[in-house]
Amino acid sequence: MSAAGADVVIIGGGLHGCSAALHLARAGIRALVVEKNYVGRHASGVNAGGVRTLARNEAEIPLALAALELWHAIGELVDDDCGFESFGQIRVAENAADAAALQQREARLQALGYSHERWIAADELFLRVPALSRHCVGGLIALRDGAALPHGTTAAFRRKAESLGQIFLEDTRVLGIRREGNSWVVDTSAGTLSCRVLVNCAGAWADAICAALASRSRSRRSVR
Numbered sequence: 001m002s003a004a005g006a007d008v009v010i011i012g013g014g015l016h017g018c019s020a021a022l023h024l025a026r027a028g029i030r031a032l033v034v035e036k037n038y039v040g041r042h043a044s045g046v047n048a049g050g051v052r053t054l055a056r057n058e059a060e061i062p063l064a065l066a067a068l069e070l071w072h073a074i075g076e077l078v079d080d081d082c083g084f085e086s087f088g089q090i091r092v093a094e095n096a097a098d099a100a101a102l103q104q105r106e107a108r109l110q111a112l113g114y115s116h117e118r119w120i121a122a123d124e125l126f127l128r129v130p131a132l133s134r135h136c137v138g139g140l141i142a143l144r145d146g147a148a149l150p151h152g153t154t155a156a157f158r159r160k161a162e163s164l165g166q167i168f169l170e171d172t173r174v175l176g177i178r179r180e181g182n183s184w185v186v187d188t189s190a191g192t193l194s195c196r197v198l199v200n201c202a203g204a205w206a207d208a209i210c211a212a213l214a215s216r217s218r219s220r221r222s223v224r
Helices: 015-026 058-071 074-078 096-111 122-128 150-163 203-223
Strands: 004-011 031-034 089-093 118-121 138-142 167-169 174-180 183-188 191-200
Touching: 004 015, 004 183, 015 031, 015 150, 031 191, 058 074, 058 096, 074 150, 089 096, 089 122, 096 118, 096 138, 118 122, 122 138, 150 167, 174 203, 191 203
Parallel strands: 004 031, 004 191, 031 167
Antiparallel strands: 089 138, 118 138, 174 183, 183 191
């Protein structure tokens, strides 16, 4: 592949990369995903599968709630249920101090207009989770949370993106990135790619991509 072009090159074939490719396809934008191993090889394919709004940082809540709505209609998005089950998730309070902190969080979220986390007392907690130790005093529950199958979910997003024309290059390493005019040029083990927009979805390796770009930027400034 020499000087292959796409509107967008996405580095990383985890769930973020596959989802970005899918949503770009739905917007009519051609994307190419570069993955150094195979799609879903790392964290996206081997995690606990939680679909969680519970206990999110307040800055994350709007995105988490929007994502949860997609999960509850995931089959419409990717033609696969991804093994998603909505059984709720609970943050348990083991003592009075825990209870006070969780109830304060509930009040704070309600003041911000959120109602997805609700305090439950011990009676309801034990009805929902009978195996819990009886010293627990209650908890916060997010009723619509749940879990899905990680590798199956990533594969479903990939299949749907491919069905809409997106391209995935597996076993392809990024060797270098540079700017030429208004384009990004990405040197890979499979050849050279060019694009207008570069998306960093490299997961645990995302910082290395950022560091490489920052280093190149500093170099250009020093030359000038």
